[in-house]
Amino acid sequence: MTAHSTAPNVFEAGLPTLDYSLAATPHDVVDDAREAQSRAPIAIGPLGPEILSYNMVREILRDHRFRLPPGITLAAQGITSGPLYDKMANSLLGLDGPPHVRLRKLVSKAFTPRATSRLDETIRAVVNTLIDRVEDAGRCDVVTDIARPYPTPVMCALLGAPREDWQLFADWTEEIFKALNFQPDVTFDEAAIMDAWRELDAYVDDMVAARRHNLTDDLLSELIRAESEGDRLDLDELRMLVAGFLMAGTDTTRNQLAASVQVLCEHPDQWQKLREHPELAMQAVEETMRHSPAACIAPRAAVEDVEFGGYLFPAGTFVLANTFAANRDPVIYDDADRFDISRKDVPAIMTFGGGAHYCLGANLARRELAEALVVLTRRLPVANRTGPAPWKSLLGMTGPTTLPIEFTSEQLVAADA
Template sequence: MNVETAPSRHCPDVFDAQLPVLAYEHVDEPAEAHRLIAEARSRGPIAIGSHGPEVLSYELVRRVLRDPRFCVPKGMFLQAQGITSGPLWDRVAANLISLDGAEHHRLRRLVAPAFTPRGTARLRSTVIDVMTDLVDLCTGCGHCEVVTDIARKYPIPIICAMLGAPPEDWQAFSDWTDDIFRVFAWNVSDQQDRILAAWQELDDYVDAMVDRRRHSLTDDLLSDLIRVEEGGERLSLDELRMLVAGLLMAGTDTTRNQLAAAVHALCDHPDQWQLLARRPDLAMRAAEEVFRHFPVAFGMIRTAVEDVELAGLRIPAGTLVVANLASANRDPSVFDEPDRLDITREGGSAMVTFGGGMHFCLGSHLARLEIAEGLAVMAARMPNMRLAGPVRWKPLTALSGPVSLPVVFDVAA
């Protein structure tokens, strides 16, 4: 059917269709969650999850992410927790990820040139240097805790280098990010003061940076954003603050968790780790595969702004819908042997981990670079890596990833 057509009068309501129930919030191991998701997907392209309907097929996930009748809920997770006004609501609702329509298009059009593959490529040596320095601290002893020793420390220096922030301020950025990112949890009401205090400190820092850059532009992302102009229009100071905070929120914990998830997956497939060590030219393909195989955001939430028909069912206006990325990435109608991790996989359909439509991840090129080059350095310097203990994941219904990841590896003679 044409995605833009209205539901027919005889189209059953999604909540009355006796769809399978999908629950995996109690699971702390991704393989089990993928098993439950696959079981639900085998029964149909839509299931009822903990927060509403979850679309499971590759086709429907792509459709929901691209259909303007499904919008990112204003304020993201806040509205579902009863927060619809106040200073925290104002900040989150004004963030690029929460905006739709003309304002979103205007901002994205202005900032997109700063996130091109060419702009990201200039960070390649920085990415390699940061990971090399982190690995150097571990290689002599033959063991490490990947989450605390490497993954948590990895993205902040890279983002700070993008912005032009000096190394002595990296820890402050890390602390602000940890606190601001609590806005994506399901217990925000208990964290508001802490989130707002960190956000204000970041705003004050950005104000000072912008003031310095306006007098002396340099070769960094903040200078690029200050330079941005189209039709005489520039980004305001409020918009610059919002974009820096958005970059930290979108590009820190996602990278930390995805790197640790990738290492976990490759430890479970030692032949693939050894292949990457021998063939660093496969690094970008390996990154694509781990994004597909073990995405740390299992789903993206959308709200239907009008009645919409999907797979012969009516999604009522106002319904919160989860586009299940983890399910789409393992849809057997699209991917051959979808549960197999294969860093030589090529061709076929693209994974959907970075979303789609107007909210497709602006930082996707940087994320790919960070994971590809990070894994290449680790595979070359930490041979025969294997797990040294059990791995437990954060809840899979939020931004997930390993809580801890102890590993051992061979020490070079």
Template sequence: MTVDSAKPSVFDADLPTLDYGFTDTPQNIYPQFLAAQQQAPIALGPIGPEILSYELARSVLRDPRFVIPPGIHLSAHGITEGPLWDRVTRSILNMEGEEHRRLRGLVSRAFTPRATGGMHDTIHTVVNELIDRVIDSGRCEFVADIARPYPIPIICALLGAPRDDWQQFSRWAEDIFKIVSFDCNLAEEQSVVLKAWAEFDDYIDDMVAHRRRRLSDDLLSELIRIEDDGDRLDASELRMLAFSILVAGTDTTRSQLAASMQVLADHPAQWELLRDKPELAMRAVEETMRHSPSMCSTVRSVTADVAIGAYTFPAGTFILVNTYAANRDSAVYHDPARFDITRDEPPPILTFGGGVHYCLGANLARLELAEALKILTERIPTPLRTGSVPWKPLLGLSGPTSLPIEFG
């Protein structure tokens, strides 16, 4: 039924359709995205309307009427209530409205140069140690050997956790990440997740108690310091934010580093250009995240009829903002399938989201990726892929599951 005669429902607008499975990878589906983009800014996909155009995707991401469905990953596992549901839906990653604005306003003041600027030394130490382990063999499985172990030490240093605790953080992360994984039966693994989460909370409580006695220059100290007109973060909010940093900053960085490494390895001239001109590192991050992102989409929903662009989204509609397609919109990016780290002032990528849910850690993520790529191109001769590179599906967090390479 048409909701608004002036702006028809997306379901009545004769939009192109996308026919792909939940296990299909971005590369496999891209020809469909490309064909659909030439017909309309929206297509009807397997979970609902998919925003394909850059301008409409940016508008939806910035529009507060389009909200993140609470607990969407849990719902996919049939979990819609209980202690795990309560914990996940109360995190800042699922918040909306005034509570979200308050917390985000406070937290954004903690991501200061003092809290993140000291990461260079840790990043260089971690990346070089990982390369040292494989460089003499002349080959590695990049995902397992470098990308996977890379982010946890960075997050530990960001929060102020000592090096001796890196492995413990990794173990907690592996169990907690079952929340966003489709590779396990989460309904059966809830107790494992909750146990790891509780241990992580206890650890953070101890750190907070110590920081309150003696503040430092780490992010946790900044979160304790911040105050706005007498408003401060309480203990439960500090725990929740530390958890959100762990979840949001680990697998995303792992997957994107592997994806960036693959596309650079597949374009040896670009690899050599970055090696010879390390000042292009930030451009390389933007271009690899535009061309080969590990985060390809984000889901929104509407609780009331919403008209935007030429269409109306009826209440209850689930919308996939397809940033993979939007970042390759030929109306915005010239020759969008071409990979080129020298693109001159390209429009901002949409991979980090937009509006009130724009990734708070975007600048730190860019720093982690840029410094890692500079060191990799400096130390590793032209990498050569030695096998196929399977990717995780488009829906959820994508990226290579393995990347076998030889060096030069």
């Protein structure tokens, strides 16, 4: 406790301010964030203090005195109780302390090479099929034609859902994810979300019942197998985890893929470099997620009066760890605004979070993105953006809402040769 702290209150310390609208995109705030960052590691934004420096973002994400507020996305809609709130508060994201540690330990045992080994073939098949559909046209919208339909088949293959049911999962995920988007000016239909979630739960119940008699090599089977000191996951936890994986592994990947393709398109030399050097794929993923991330903020709240970074944060203070600003901290990254997929020996990006809630599926997401970017740059040697690509608010899962491109396909290049 810091009841007798002499540190200045964070709201009264004359820190720089960030004045942006709730609909502002990362591109709208980058210059103001950089200017504030040059003056102090913390700024006061429209929702509260924002941590801007790389080192302090890393520190606050590991500090147990700041917690991810349960159901924060729903609270922004004025929903602080009820069945949907309970679902969110009891998810892996909503839990903290011993219950969270227990679930993380069990789940980490399920992310085995056996559970993910067959994904590479699925990933390549999915992205090649999506390119096949648009190749002859020589143009497409990356968001709707490539990025949006890409992750669901991969997540379904990971979980072991049959191909004929992939569209069901896509529909459920689309609906449920509305409850996870932290944008106070966006409304959603709570009843529709709960209907979709109940249908997903019922489907998972059937999958679990089938697996208990015939365990296979998919992630759901590994979750059923997972055991730690005699402890196992019960049916409610299995339901919750499947929904969580679908949410975390679908919208994040589709938005980041579109964002990554955009920044590569806008830097033709980097597109060409990846095409010629596919071994740079993982570095390309890290650099696109550093420079143009689909996740820009990590909300936290002080669980008590906390002295942090030389300032006093009163109990209950809502804080944003601005990972977007941290990823472009000039103290950490040389020429931080430069986009270069061949960067070496750089610190880990903050886009996947940190501390107890570090993204469990980070390695899987990297794998999905790397494979997709390798296939895209190989099959589309030249790609150019042909129209506006507006982004969503940085306060939710962001990324372009549309990304029109025209391209020269590998097939056409070969024919010309």
